[in-house]
Amino acid sequence: MTREMLLALALGYLLGAIPFGLLLTRLAGKGDIRDIGSGNIGATNVLRTGSRVLAGLTLILDCLKATAAVLIAMRLFGSQSAAAAATGALVGHLYPVWLKFRGGKGAATLFGILIPLLPIAACVYAALWVLMLLTTRISSVAGMSAAVSAPVTAFALHSSYFLLLLGFAVLVLWKHRENIARLTKGTEPRIGTRTSSTA
Numbered sequence: 001m002t003r004e005m006l007l008a009l010a011l012g013y014l015l016g017a018i019p020f021g022l023l024l025t026r027l028a029g030k031g032d033i034r035d036i037g038s039g040n041i042g043a044t045n046v047l048r049t050g051s052r053v054l055a056g057l058t059l060i061l062d063c064l065k066a067t068a069a070v071l072i073a074m075r076l077f078g079s080q081s082a083a084a085a086a087t088g089a090l091v092g093h094l095y096p097v098w099l100k101f102r103g104g105k106g107a108a109t110l111f112g113i114l115i116p117l118l119p120i121a122a123c124v125y126a127a128l129w130v131l132m133l134l135t136t137r138i139s140s141v142a143g144m145s146a147a148v149s150a151p152v153t154a155f156a157l158h159s160s161y162f163l164l165l166l167g168f169a170v171l172v173l174w175k176h177r178e179n180i181a182r183l184t185k186g187t188e189p190r191i192g193t194r195t196s197s198t199a
Helices: 003-016 020-027 043-047 052-077 079-094 107-117 119-136 139-156 162-175 177-185
Strands: none
Touching (some): 020 043, 052 107, 079 107, 107 119, 139 177
């Protein structure tokens, strides 16, 4: 791996590892988001604080930090660094070193990666995410379905990012393994329902 690739990877990780859900809830006086609901730092758990504004901001910022990582890396190190920056951003979000590698689940961050990397896939991702959220009202189902769509769209487009996005989708599904277990048991909560602190 070249020096430029390593720098792009590091840049992506540092931006991806910014825990916006945790920072925003603390600034808003909501306490530590890790002590609420599922303990996750993503937008769905932030919504459990009762603030749609904070949840929306978390979603947007978790998305844009990945977009920024890819665009900045491409500007500084060339277009060939995009994959390295994208990898760093997703891994940083999923496994931030300053939170003992306990980060988010990656749905919003993966969408942010697709915006500059493969815009058509980003459109499909967003449409499927919204459709599944409206029809099932289960955030994990929407996020996982959208994540799976990324490599599928890349394959249909004969994109060189197919294998990269396939790996990203697997990572997102892995981070949702507890949600998958609850889905099989029929206990996965829907958006708008109350959950216990151990959900």
